[in-house]
Amino acid sequence: MPGFKVPEITIQRLSIYLRALKKFTDEGILSSQGLARLVGTTAAQVRKDLAYFGEFGIPGQGYNIGKLKQEIRHILAVDKEWRLALVGAGKLGTALLAYPGFKREEFKIIAVFDNDPKKIGKKVEGITIEPVEKITDILLEYEVKIGILTTPADVAQSVVDKMIEGGVRGILNFAPVHLKIPEKIKLKNVDLSMELEALSYFLAKEAKHRKAKGRT
């Protein structure tokens, strides 16, 4: 199966597998059933997801844990260091800078930008806030390839244009806006309210079931 187009949901599951595997030391073997149980999926799903990238298992036994971690890290390209820049040092931006999941060796936020003169020159999480006019130059100089966008909607597009001019190839967008970007740039829109809608769907469905069964 290697070479087939890999669905995004498979990549998401690889991240989940890696998180589960991190709880184990590198020695030892884990079966696909074992890994599946840890993350709440099926053994067939685990094998299918991994099969996109080659053969990692020991037939009839399972996966060497250390090797599997290393392979997934390599697939996700988190075995190297990425330099990131964040634009929009407001509440969400500042919270993300302090977010443990964003303080990882693989993902180094090395520059922060804002257009508020009162913020420029101040430090947030040890990084000096620079004016948005400098985005392109600083990103080019430090070879930043990933941009995080936490600006208000009305300035988002102009910031993204500057990021792309600065050589950014991937953008994680928290601004509630539809961005126009060249096809070669990868855009991930994060809309946290969609998570709430998924919850309300399940709660309403469950309430209906309870009602039908006459339970409270």
Place this chain on the structure above:
Amino acid sequence: MPGFKVPEITIQRLSIYLRALKKFTDEGILSSQGLARLVGTTAAQVRKDLAYFGEFGIPGQGYNIGKLKQEIRHILAVDKEWRLALVGAGKLGTALLAYPGFKREEFKIIAVFDNDPKKIGKKVEGITIEPVEKITDILLEYEVKIGILTTPADVAQSVVDKMIEGGVRGILNFAPVHLKIPEKIKLKNVDLSMELEALSYFLAKEAKHRKAKGRT
């Protein structure tokens, strides 16, 4: 197809369809091709997603926009008001309280809790911060059904136990921890660093393609 188990990814796409539809007035007709183009999927996918819930289209024409909005709102249960509570008034919690996507009529955050005596009694986004000891009582009193968890990992489980005692049925968890919850409670874990891993995967893959093609 109604009655079949609906995949979570379909629910996610319904949220995306609803966002795209909101840009249109209620009058008029939109084809499944038209809707698919707006969100970057196929007409077959749109039809399949909606078919889980019944027949909404006008054969050979498409969907009545106003009616489709209303139907999706009903499916996602965002045609009613949900009361929410947030626990953990730190950086991320405060940012989420100010987050536009969380300031919606359907999702009303009516209570905020923290265990820091310096924060208790202060207001954040107009809501007075209450001590964590009061979680169960206040949630029961105001019939809060959804909880948002933005505490550090070490207190997350005890807070969740209090939430569930208070009648919460759905939890949006930002704490980097594996929570033990009863099966009837719906848990959505949000790990923003997984979005970064999806980006790094695609950037590394694209870089390899470019290299193979001899382009820079």
